Every structure is written in C-alpha cells, then in structure tokens.
Amino acid sequence: MKQMIIHGGKPLQGDVWIGGAKNSTVALIPASILSRTPVTLEGVPKIADVDNLMDLLSEMDVVSDFHNTTLRINPEHIKMSPLPSGKIKSLRASYYFMGALLGRFGKAVVGFPGGDDIGPRPIDQHIKGFEALGACVKNENDQIKITSPAEGLHGATIHLAMPSVGATMNIIMASVTAKGQTIIDNAAKEPEIIDLATFLNNMGAIIRGAGTDSIRIEGVKQLQAKTPHTIIPDRIEAGTYISLAGCIGNGICIHNIIEEHLDSYLAKVEEMGVVIDATEDSLYVYPAGDLKMTQIRTSSYPGFATDLQQPVTPLLLSAKSGEGVIIDQIYPKRIGHIEQLRKMGADIKVEDNIILIHPTAKLHGTKVSAGEIRAGACLMIAGLMADGETVIDNADNILRGYDRVQEKLRLLGADVKIQDAPNE
Ligand SMILES: CC(=O)N[C@H]1[C@@H](OP(=O)(O)OP(=O)(O)OC[C@H]2O[C@@H](n3ccc(=O)[nH]c3=O)[C@H](O)[C@@H]2O)O[C@H](CO)[C@@H](O)[C@@H]1O
Ligand SMILES: C=C(OP(=O)(O)O)C(=O)O
Secondary structure, three states: OEEEEEEOOOOEEEEEEOOEOHHHHHHHHHHHHHEOOOEEEEOOOOOHHHHHHHHHHHOOOOEEEEEOOEEEEEOOOOOOOOEOOHHHHHOHHHHHHHHHHHHHHOEEEEEOOOOOOOOOOOOHHHHHHHHHOOOEEEEEOOEEEEEOOOOOOEOOEEEOOOOOHHHHHHHHHHHOOOEOEEEEEOOOOOHHHHHHHHHHHOOOOEEEOEOEOEEEEEOOOOEOOOOOEEOOEOHHHHHHHHHHHHHHEEEEEEEOOOHHHHHHHHHHHHHHOOOEEEOOOEEEEOOOOOOOOOEEEEOOOOOEOHHHHHHHHHHHHOOOOOOEEEEEOOOOOOOHHHHHHHHOOOOEEEEOOEEEEOOOOOOEOOEEEOOOHHHHHHHHHHHHHOEOEEEEEOOHHHHOOOOOHHHHHHHOOOEEEEEEOOOO
16 A cells, blocks of 8 residues: 655645546547557557556456557457456556457456445446347346347447446447447547547547447458547646645646636636636646635536535635535535545534535645545545644555656655555
C-alpha cells in the first residue's frame, strides 16, 4: 500500500500538462484486441489501471509495450482465454473485456469487475445489451460467461434504461462485428464514447452518432488498426487541477485540455468566482480570490460529472459565506470523503445523501484515507491547503487514475511525497 505525504499551505504556481483520459484509455486497451493488426495508442497516461490492463492482455498472449506516453499492443497472436479473477478485480474497466472478447471470439468468461467503492454499480444494462445481440449470459461463481449462438451475434435495437458509459462502450465493442445493424438508444454521450468510436472507425468499424443519444453500428467482418490513435485529454484530471488552482493557486496554467468537455464544470467554478482565461488548448487560472458558495447536482454528460464532485469540494470549503450543497444523482453514496474531511477540520456533513458544506477558514493536516480515486483527489487538494502534515493512506487509489501526480504537483511547488506505507 502507498501513502501520500503532504506538507500543505504553500501557494502553488506554474504549469501543468494534462494526460490522456483514464476513462478512454481503459476502454481503448481492451478494444485493441478487436484489431487483427498491431495497435499504437499515443498520449497514454501513466496510471495503475494501464499497468493492470497490460497484465490482463499478457494473460491472452497479447504483447504490449509502454514507453513515455506510447502504448503498443500486438494482438496478432491472441489466444482466447478466460479472465476469471486476479487483476480483473483491480479495476472497473476490466468489464470491457466482455464486449471486446465477444466481438473478437464470440465468447467471453470474465470475473465480476472491481473498481471504486462508490455505492452499487450493477451491470444489468451491459448484460441486457449482450442478450439483445443474441448472446447467452450466465453469472456463475462471480464470473460472467457469455456465448454467442453458432451463427454469431446479430444486430439489435437496445434502449438503455439510463445512459450508462460502460454499457454503451461494451455494446459498441460487442456489436462492431455482429451481423447487421445495432442501434443503442439513450446511449451515454461522454467524450470518451466518441474517442472509442473514432478509434474503432479508424480500424474499419462503422459507428455513427457517437456523442448523441442514438448510436448506430453496422457490423463489419473484422477490424485492422492502420494509424496511431491519440487519446483525448482527461477532463476529470483537468477539473481536479482547476479546483486546486482555484483554492491555493498563485496563477496556474493548465495545458492540453479540450475546453468544451469542461463546459458545465467551468460554468460552475466561474460562477463561484474562479477567474479563468482560456486559449486554444490551455486554461490560465488566476490566483485564488474570494469565492461564492454554490449548489451542485451531478448528472450524465454534458452535466456536472460525478467524478468531479469530490475534487470540487475543497473549492466550496474555501467560500467566504453561505451553505453549499452537493447532490450526486449518479452515485448518491459517493460520500466516503466526508468523514475524512471532517478529520481535517472541515465543516461538512451528509444528510439523506445530500452533502452540506460550510466555509472552513483553515484545514489542519492529519492522517486520512483515500477510499477511492476521487475521494483521494479531494483529500490531496485539502492536504495542499491544510496547515501541517497530511498523510493519505490508500494512495494507490489516487495512482489508479492520476498521471504522474507527484511529479506534476512538485512542478507547481508542492511539498508532496508518495511512498510505501510502513507496516503497522
Ligand atoms: C471506467 C469508467 O469509464 N468509469 C466511469 C463510468 O463508470 P460506469 O460506466 O461504471 O458508470 P455508468 O455510466 O455505467 O453508471 C451510471 C449510472 O447507471 C447505473 N447503472 C449502470 C450500468 C448498469 O448496467 N446499470 C445501472 O444501474 C450506475 O449504478 C450509475 O448510477 O461512468 C461513471 C459515471 O459517469 C464514472 O463515475 C466512472 O468514472
Ligand atoms: C469511478 C471512477 O473510476 P472507475 O469507474 O474506474 O472505478 C472514476 O474515475 O472516478
């Protein structure tokens, strides 16, 4: 286990470069096995989820090589293997091997995925989609076994009960090689879905409408990667640094962003009083000033992302007056960070899954634990704001999705160290 040790209270300034999107990367790596030729991904973030997916690829004899920000994946000698347990549990996105193996081999055996502890995370919509394509899905001993009929999968119209990112991506991967047309209605519209569709279309898939709520897929025989694919910037990492800059920044320029992907987030933080200048692919956040309290309700893209409700919380704590409210409609139980923030002196509580926040003039460093990735990001910002030393246990959760975080924070002037936790 890792821990992050922060000596807070230092104003941060300078430049930070955002990495490739975790939630694209973790779909594109499994999707790579749909290609009959080697795949090159550029702009890949250095995060633990990538290491774990590479280990899963090697279980199928798929060789991968990650150097700087380029990941090469060679699926030419792939062998169809069950992925029942082990690394599967280390991340959520391992469930994309269900759709990818189904699209490539017409069958899959994949253990029930792990991922962040943010409340119930059912996968009924993924299964409904696979079944609509003609697959038989069984849930046995914590493993999902999926088999296509002898004649292969066929296209279908699938109406998702909610715009699930995972179900949309999984159904796309399973249906790109199915016979005929598949339509996904009430599809998720996140930018990462468009990234997946672009990647697959460049390999010969026919996917139209990604980024809208109706996606149409015409099945093709097989896919072949021909050109490298550059992953979109991570809008959640960018939002995390914007929040940090708004709380304790002394002028921070955030590079490699797509501003449009952050529209609802930027509207909210600007309404709070964070002053931002945008240029083509970077944002300059002016030194932290007086902030107004606000109310936030998360929703699917293009709404305010659930993955940013925790990273934005320190900004609300920094407001001068009033009561702030955060309601996470996607994951109402995503509240594990609250108790940890209270240990640091934050005036924050939860009532009926509604987070209530009051201005907190000073946080103090103490020992806290990152129950999941974005709780970790929230505590990291709180630790940078706090007086004294903050020790964040379970910092592995931060490393799951924050690219080169120690290096980036140090470049901004932070006193931060990630180390192995001592045995207790
Ligand atoms: C790897 C990845 O991309 N993870 C993201 C993805 O997770 P993930 O794809 O798992 O999240 P979904 O979009 O599927 O979930 C959205 C909502 O739908 C519900 N649901 C989902 C599927 C299903 O079959 N049944 C069901 O009830 C979930 O419980 C949740 O309330 O989107 C989430 C919501 O933006 C983000 O927090 C995660 O960072
Ligand atoms: C919930 C998240 O990740 P995952 O779906 O990979 O657990 C996240 O990135 O905030």
